[in-house]
Amino acid sequence: MCDSPASPATPEPSTTTRADPSPIPPSVWRRRLKKVGLLLGAGLLLLILVGLPLGIGAEYYTSQPQFCGSCHIMDPYYESWSDDVHAGSGHAACVDCHYAPGEQHTFMAKFRGLSQLASYFSGRAGAGRPKAHVNDASCLTSACHGDRKFMTAELSVGSVPFSHAAHLDPEGAVIYANRSELTDLRIALADAVGADRLTEIERIGRSLQPVDERTRELVTWLHAQGLDDHRDAILAYVEYLHTEVRIDQLSELKCASCHQFDTTLGDHFRVAKTSCYTCHFTNQAFNTATGKCLTCHEPPSGPVAVHGGPHAVSQTTTTTATMDHATIVANGVDCRSCHDDLIHGTGRVTDRDCRNCHDQDRFLENFDGRTTETVRDYHRVHAAGQRARCNDCHTVIEHRLLDAVANGGPEALLSPVQQDCQHCHPNHHREQTKLLVGRGGFVEDVAGVANPMTGSRVTCRGCHLEPATDPHVGTVVTGTLTACRNCHSDDYEQLFDQWRHAIDARLTEATELLTATETRLKQAMEQSRPGVEPAGPLVTRARDNVRLVTNANGIHNKNYAMMLLDQAIIDLRKASSLLRP
Numbered sequence: 001m002c003d004s005p006a007s008p009a010t011p012e013p014s015t016t017t018r019a020d021p022s023p024i025p026p027s028v029w030r031r032r033l034k035k036v037g038l039l040l041g042a043g044l045l046l047l048i049l050v051g052l053p054l055g056i057g058a059e060y061y062t063s064q065p066q067f068c069g070s071c072h073i074m075d076p077y078y079e080s081w082s083d084d085v086h087a088g089s090g091h092a093a094c095v096d097c098h099y100a101p102g103e104q105h106t107f108m109a110k111f112r113g114l115s116q117l118a119s120y121f122s123g124r125a126g127a128g129r130p131k132a133h134v135n136d137a138s139c140l141t142s143a144c145h146g147d148r149k150f151m152t153a154e155l156s157v158g159s160v161p162f163s164h165a166a167h168l169d170p171e172g173a174v175i176y177a178n179r180s181e182l183t184d185l186r187i188a189l190a191d192a193v194g195a196d197r198l199t200e201i202e203r204i205g206r207s208l209q210p211v212d213e214r215t216r217e218l219v220t221w222l223h224a225q226g227l228d229d230h231r232d233a234i235l236a237y238v239e240y241l242h243t244e245v246r247i248d249q250l251s252e253l254k255c256a257s258c259h260q261f262d263t264t265l266g267d268h269f270r271v272a273k274t275s276c277y278t279c280h281f282t283n284q285a286f287n288t289a290t291g292k293c294l295t296c297h298e299p300p301s302g303p304v305a306v307h308g309g310p311h312a313v314s315q316t317t318t319t320t321a322t323m324d325h326a327t328i329v330a331n332g333v334d335c336r337s338c339h340d341d342l343i344h345g346t347g348r349v350t351d352r353d354c355r356n357c358h359d360q361d362r363f364l365e366n367f368d369g370r371t372t373e374t375v376r377d378y379h380r381v382h383a384a385g386q387r388a389r390c391n392d393c394h395t396v397i398e399h400r401l402l403d404a405v406a407n408g409g410p411e412a413l414l415s416p417v418q419q420d421c422q423h424c425h426p427n428h429h430r431e432q433t434k435l436l437v438g439r440g441g442f443v444e445d446v447a448g449v450a451n452p453m454t455g456s457r458v459t460c461r462g463c464h465l466e467p468a469t470d471p472h473v474g475t476v477v478t479g480t481l482t483a484c485r486n487c488h489s490d491d492y493e494q495l496f497d498q499w500r501h502a503i504d505a506r507l508t509e510a511t512e513l514l515t516a517t518e519t520r521l522k523q524a525m526e527q528s529r530p531g532v533e534p535a536g537p538l539v540t541r542a543r544d545n546v547r548l549v550t551n552a553n554g555i556h557n558k559n560y561a562m563m564l565l566d567q568a569i570i571d572l573r574k575a576s577s578l579l580r581p
Contacts (some may be wrong), residue, residue, distance in 0.1 A: 080268035100135040182240040205238035252384035277397040278390040282347030299325035345397040435552035451557040503554040531578035538575040542568035
């Protein structure tokens with residue numbers, strides 16, 4: 001059998017892939033890279049030729065005060081700068097002051113500018129005062145105040161001569177004198193009263209309670225310690241302690257602490273006098289320590305028109321009389337006699353002011369227990385570290401004569417002293433207060449028993465409701481049973497009468513026994529009989545208890561008053577037994 005012709009074989013499916021194209025020769029890569037390089041170079045050259053001038057121009061333009069003034073919220077600041085010495089002879093642009101030296105061209109500076117720009121276009125700007133700080137280093141560059149001639153220059157703040165050196169130089173005469181006197185007085189008092197009692201004096205003296213309250217507490221304590229002879233020196237020492245704190249705070253001040261934008265006058269960088277008043281007057285008695293009038297002011301020279309003069313409060317006479325301040329000062333007349341209306345405000349810091357920034361209680365722990373040491377720490381953190389200004393924390397103090405004519409005439413002139421009852425009534429109602437809160441007197445094994453009404457936060461105003469007439473002082477507000485019935489029941493009137501009769505009976509018994517025992521003690525002392533030495537303190541203690549209940553009106557705290565009188569009777573009976581022949 002013959003083989004048939006061979007048929008073309010069916011090709012098998014290929015399992016191989018197509019070969020890769022030939023690699024691009026290096027010469028081609030070089031030509032491509034060269035082309036890309038030329039394009040990048042051209043672009044970079046174009047960027048340099050176009051972008052760099054634009055960038056330099058933008059940098060220049062945005063650093064000009066006119067650019068800052070183009071934002072409508074900056075109108076008052078730009079206008080005040082235009083009229084300020086810094087824009088005139090100083091030629092200081094915004095960026096010269098509001099950026100520290102070397103800061104203007106940094107990334108952070110640009111970021112701050114962009115964030116302000118974003119705030120402006122987003123509509124968030126204008127809600128509050130722009131926080132544009134001035135760094136001290138900007139003020140002290142060689143082109144500005146680097147020579148520090150301002151430290152010794154004689155300047156004027158209004159009518160008051162001012163020297164930076166007297167305030168800021170730690171070796172300045174005023175500062176050095178205060179520290180020297182403080183040191184000398186501390187050594188003298190330590191020798192006179194002892195180190196332990198001086199420590200207690202400093203504890204009371206460093207407290208931040210109002211100056212009148214602090215002085216009263218200190219005077220009371222000195223009397224109890226038998227230190228009345230040293231009172232004036234101790235009160236002066238406490239003033240030096242507070243002045244020392246003010247001196248320490250000066251080192252934490254920034255230029256912008258005193259030199260600020262004045263929102264009322266539109267001055268760009270004027271001295272804020274309220275900063276002066278805060279430092280000089282806060283928590284300080286009138287015309288004392290740093291608040292002494294003659295520290296800043298020179299008495300007017302020559303005759304000054306009074307009574308019928310142009311500044312008279314009322315024209316009670318057609319004849320113009322004159323007075324000479326030199327005579328007034330020489331005779332030691334207190335400035336407050338005629339200028340009691342000069343200081344308005346207290347400069348106090350309240351926890352409400354702190355909560356404007358701090359919403360956590362940990363920042364206000366022991367706020368009511370602040371001392372001068374706490375103030376030092378507060379100023380270090382806020383004034384030095386965070387560039388806070390005085391009125392960011394302190395209530396504003398104004399220092400000006402009251403326009404009594406425009407505000408009510410002579411009655412307005414008298415209003416400051418009328419509001420200060422302590423001027424005419426020093427320690428007034430002190431006994432009533434002590435009895436009410438269960439302090440004063442002596443009861444063995446009892447620290448004190450407050451009136452139960454204090455647990456309901458009732459004060460004097462709760463019971464003293466009705467006007468009455470006193471032969472010595474005129475109209476007063478007296479306590480009334482109506483107040484008892486308003487809160488309790490009609491039966492309370494009967495209970496009140498029982499309390500009063502019980503107190504009166506016990507007081508009569510104690511008073512009669514005191515009189516008899518004092519007579520017996522006097523006779524025993526004259527005859528030098530035994531028993532006088534132990535009996536004397538008992539009689540004194542009983543006398544103090546009886547006097548407190550009598551002067552304070554025992555009904556202010558019935559329970560404690562009865563305890564005081566019972567203790568007095570016990571002491572007097574014991575003293576009488578010691579004095580028997």
